[in-house]
Amino acid sequence: MRLLETVAAHEQGAPAKQLARQTGLALPTTYHLLRTLVHEGYLRRDSGLFHLGDAAERLSRRVARQRRHSAVTETLAHWHGVVGAPLYCARYRDGEIDVVGVADSQEHPAVDEWADFRSTGHAHAIGQCLLSQLDEEDRRDHLARHPVWSLTPYTVEDESALLRRLAAGRHGEPVIERQEYALGTVCAAIPIRIGTIVAAVAVSLPAHQADHLLPTARRLQAEITREPAALALSFSI
Structure with a gap:
């Protein structure tokens, strides 16, 4: 070495x-x-x-990915302790949704990924949040490759309805999803833009705690705003 x-x-x-x-x-x-x-x-x-040589360059990239994953995990774990709910971090990279970290606990378990997060971005808050940060052409391209389909009775009904919802969202506001990906679970995602990086951090709660979802999302957003360098460093490593 x-x-x-x-x-x-x-x-x-x-x-x-x-x-x-x-x-x-x-x-x-x-x-x-x-x-x-x-x-x-x-x-x-x-x-x-x-x-x-090429092998050293590949090794360097792998080390950087491991460091980035570790940094994201540590940041999410800290915020998980603050908000007391499972957290998820994802970014939109190379035309796909990439979940880069999850923080949960036995008391507050994460949602079971029963359907691939990458192909169901239309149904969960973190995917909708990422899609909302893309321009219309990139949104349509993504949905052409990953069409809208019903995961639960609450899933958005079709692509047109989803695009209208995304267009109507307010800049910087949490994206809310109620039982569209998994029955019994509600979720909110906070948009994050770091240079050209499109990312989001989401929080989920049991459906019977839906009244606490927006306050919890606001608390998470305040933490992200208070420590903006935490994720910026994680993504830049």
Whole structure:
């Protein structure tokens, strides 16, 4: 790892002797490790200089994703403790709904994902919230790939009705959904826009606590507003 880190510090590449000197490794050991790393794809050699290879780039992206997931999880866990309800975080990426974190507990369990969240964005609050932040062309493109269908008797009836609802929503306001995705559950989602990132954080409650949904969503929104850097950092890692 020390050798990889040293190579990464040289954007224009570095020769073996310089890498040996900077890492404190014996030159024969350095040559052996460099040959192995080149063979495995972690490094590449060009005109006597060593650069990071494709395998190292893939590893770096995986590490970044793990750090991002950990940061989102920690942030959601903190907010879960504040609002006392299960929380969900998702973003719209590459034309799909991507759930990046969930925080719940035995006392406040999350909704069972009985139907794929990615293809049922029309029915749950977090999906509707993400779709509401897209322009009309992107909304229609998403719904063409993931058509509206009834998950419960309360699910929005068709694409036209959904588009009207999304267009009528007030900017920055929580998106409310009552038993459209799962019977016995109500949900509210808070829109989040970080640069070009389209995201949302949602909270769910049992249907018999529906009167508490909007106050709980407001409390969550206040937490997000109070600590806007928390999710911004999580998404930017």
